[in-house]
Amino acid sequence: MISERFMHVIEMCSNAIAGRARSHRLLIALGIAVLMSGQAAAESCAELREQHGEDHVSIHCGGAPSATLDADGRLWVAFVQNKHVYVSRSDDNGEKYTAPVKVNAIPEDTEFNGENRPKIIVAESGEVLLSWTTKTSPNFTGEIRFTRSIDSGKTFETPRTMNDDGLMTGHRFDSLFLTESGKLYLTWIDKRDLDAASARNESYPGAAIYYTVSEDLGATFTQNFRVSRNSCECCRIAIAPHGEDEVAILWRQIYDEEIRDHAIAVLGAEGEVTGLNRATVDDWYINACPHHGPTMVQADAEGEYHISWFSAGNLHSGIHYGRYDMASGVAEDIIKVDGTPGAGHPYLAKHDDTLFIVWKGFNGIASQLQMMQSRDNGASWSEPQTLFNTERASDHPLLVSSEHGVFLSWSSEEFGYMFKELSHEN
Amino acid sequence: MRIRSILLASVLTLLSTQSFADNIQSFGTSTFAELKAGFADKPFVVSLWSVDCLPCRVELEMLGELKKEDPSFPLLLISTDSIENREEAVYILEEYELDGIESWMFADSFIERLRFSIDPAWHGELPRSYFYAADHSFTAHSGILTREKLMEFFSSAQ
Known part of the structure; x- marks a missing residue:
């Protein structure tokens, strides 16, 4: 414990020193037009490992981090390292982080990759809520895990398995969302129906989407409800609010047994799928x-959603954006965001009247973190801007929004983990 | 002293052969070009797979049978998983009797560049396969490579 705290102090100090030099270098090297507030405190894992050894647990070394802001504007990040989920907090928007707290005491084969990462939400009353997927065999089986902290992230309850079928089958790609009214939705890709069909010798394309709801911030959950059969097996599910109590989800679905496009649905707290x-x-x-x-955020008009997705289909190839209207069942203002090979993994967020989209491109040498903005509800967009270039590995970019703005949450070998505000274009 | 060093050397050899008991090679940014050069004026098939890809298993099963029937079938089998997870890949390859042949695994965390070195137009979907004709003009295929598709490739190349 003492050494952990000591390491943390060293990490904080070196952050402060290295951060200044690096922020200048970044600015010059990239000539960024759009700027992020604060110092670039990101630090590469390689540097930390040199200082603290190979097993050093840090937000900059952890796999597939995801972030959230609590009601007081404090940043919470969950990541995976050495078969444990860890949570770290920052009270200054990512300048300094608290020593990571181990979430699961017993190691689990926690999935951490672009499409599969731990999810974290902090309720207004302070409960820290987490979900993730744990792999149970090399044959695509997994369990949806949930836990929470009721002492502000100091300790976590023993993780629970949320899929209620008791089957050794696929339950993966979890998504977690807390509505403003306090209903917690957990949804995932599930293969129980595929198993049942196989047992009957019937063909069954893909998997299925299931969910469960908690009305007491994760103390108890409902039974599992099915949303749809025949989902694609391997893509994250996008989730956004619908009214006060419901959520809308967007996922890749199999049509006519061969087409993998996207479906949308509204989920209610008692299992209603509309x-x-x-x-x-x-x-x-x-x-x-x-x-x-895919990715989605709620638009201003009721029942409308900004959606973005990737396809290599006959009709749309590349990253696309559209505004889907639940009433008409049609997406409008569809544009191709980036059709270059290697472009993928878009993420949307909204603040005031500005809609942000970030994604990753690749030009043959470097990965490029790209961004565009729309100030007219997705009808027109700014020119794409390159926020960062890196010639080393990087995660999918994520966006986190709060009443203060939109923040980029991105992990890369070169820059470590970064949490940066994206400024609005004037 | 000499005997001791010989002993030590053999123990080390034993250890090193044990830790690389599989037939998996590192796939880096220049590997694909090198492998292609090894097939100069010859047709070959590339199959890209991952431990995390269900349809890939169907393709691996077909390729396992094919290699059993024709061990000389020109196949480049490449896993897009990190070579650090080689045990998991070997476990799966064993299931399809493909562990006996040389195959490759991604050995650079910057996977975008490795993908690009194989095909700049590939979006990363799996399984992905390529049929290279003798003049190395190629056809790409996303989704499960079936025996029929493979035959179609070979017959159209003639």
Whole structure:
């Protein structure tokens, strides 16, 4: 414990020193037009390992981090390292982080990759809520895990398995969302129906989408409810609010056994699934794992959603954006965001009247973190801007929004973990 | 002293052969170009797979049978998983009797560049396969590579 605290102090100090030099270098090297507030405190894991050894646990070394801001504007980040989920907090928007707290005491084969990462939400009353997927065999089986902290992240309850079928089958790609009214939705890709069909010798394309709801911030959950059969098996599920108590989700769904486009639906707290419809018509005929999940945020008009997705279909190829209307069942203002090969993994967020989209491109040498903004509800967009270039490995970019703004949450070998405010264009 | 060093050397050899008991090679940014050069004026098939890809298993099963029937079938089998997870890949390859042949695993965390070195137009979906004709003009295929598709490739190349 003492050494952990000591390491943390060293990490904080070196952050402060290295951060200044690096922020200048970044600015010069990239000539960024859009700027982020604060110092670039990101630190690469390689540097930390040199100082503290190979097993050093840090937000900059952890796999597939995801972030949230609590009601007081404090940043919480969950990441995976050495078969444990860890949580670290920052009270200054990512300048300094608290020593990571181990969430699961017993090691688990926790999934951590672009499409599969731990999710973290902090309720207004302070409960820290977490979900993730734990792999249970090399054959695509997994369990949806949930835990929470009721002492402000000091300790966590023993993780619970949320899929209630007791089957050794696929339960993966979890998504977690807390509505303003306090209903906690946990949804995932589930293979119980595939198993049942196989047992009857029936063919069954893909997997299924299931969910469960908690009305007491994770103390108890409902039974599992099915949203849809025949989902694609390997893409993250996007989730956004619908009214006060419900959520809308967007996922890759199999149509006509061969097409992998997207479906949308509204989930209610008692298992009601409404508005189930095809959201994208790309005609991507593929019997493969795209590993490219969609993103969505609520638009201003009721029942409208900004959505972005990747497809290599006959009708749409590349990253696309559209505004889906639940009432008409149609997406409008569809544009191709980036059709260059290697472009993927878009993420949307909104603040005031500005809609942000970030994604990753690749030009043959470097990965580029790209961004565009729209100030008219997605009708028109700014030119794409490159926020960062890196010639080393990097995670999918994520966005976190609060009443203060939109923040980029991104992990890369070169810059470590960064949490940066994206400024609005004037 | 000499005997001791010989003994030590053999123990070390034993240890090193044990830790690389599989037939998996590192796939880096220049590997694909090198492998292609090894097939100069010859047709070959590339199959890209991952431990995390269900449809890939169907393709691996077909390729396992194919290699059993024709051990000389020109196949480049490449896993896009990190070579650090080689045990898991070997476990799966064993299931399809593909552990006996040389195959490759991604050995650079910057996977975008490795993908690009194989095909700049590939989005990363799996399984992905390529049929290279003798003049190395190629056809790409996303989704499960079936025996029929493979035959179609070979017959159209003739």
